[in-house]
Amino acid sequence: MSTARGENRVGAQRRPATDDAVKSARRKARAADSRRRALLSQDRAVTDGSLALSPVAEPVEVETPKPRRDQTTAPARSARKAPPEPVTTARMPFVLSILGLIAGGIVGLLVLNTAINGNAFELQDLREKQTKLDAKEQRLTDELADVKAPGNLAAAADRLGLVEAEEITYLRLPDGKELKMPTPGGN
Structure with missing residues (x-):
């Protein structure tokens, strides 16, 4: 040391x-x-x-210490070696690489945050459009139900000059034969 x-x-x-x-x-x-x-x-x-x-x-x-008599089996150390010099590395590249990693992480977080916010605005716009389309669909469904009501159909037929049929006849398309349906209480 x-x-x-x-x-x-x-x-x-x-x-x-x-x-x-x-x-x-x-x-x-x-x-x-x-x-x-x-x-x-x-x-x-x-x-x-x-x-x-x-x-x-x-x-x-300086005298070197002599080995004790009880250490006869261990090899005698005549001189002690100094510990090796500490390894020094260049600090500037390490510091710059760490700063680069931090800066890259911050820029990456900013880009990710911007993309998330952009998608959030687009999602909000799509939700508003969906709400408007749902309201329009409901309004059109209500209008269709009004037009299909039996009282409204009879009134529209009277306005057009249509009369109720007394006999119902069906045409069979392959051969063109007319089929008449029996009426209740009739012959």
Whole structure:
């Protein structure tokens, strides 16, 4: 696991001797860089904060732990390996793809909502037309029932000058023969 400064830590244990050696080496490098810059430009003093004037620390050797006697069956570890560096991926393409998915979803919802609302208006118009057609059908059915009433048929026949037939005769179409129907009480 690595911290913000890039120092390596193993679990919760910190290796102070190694950290101090790294810090000391960094201080030396900064001080040498400061001195080199000062030598190149003679008019500046050799100071770069407290690092240029700090004393040089000697490197510290770190002993590796010796295996205990009860661990004779396990292979001896002479040096510990640092954990692998964390894998870093580019965040910008991921962020852009997520934003694209969100924008696409919103646009899709807007298109779907518009289509649903358009269909709702069309459905409302069709329902209004259906109501008008149902009312017209009912009115025409009522008029037809009035015209078919027996009293209205007799009145319409009188207006046209029709009289009631005394004898009913039927024609048989294949041979054209007339068939007379008997009347009640007649011969």
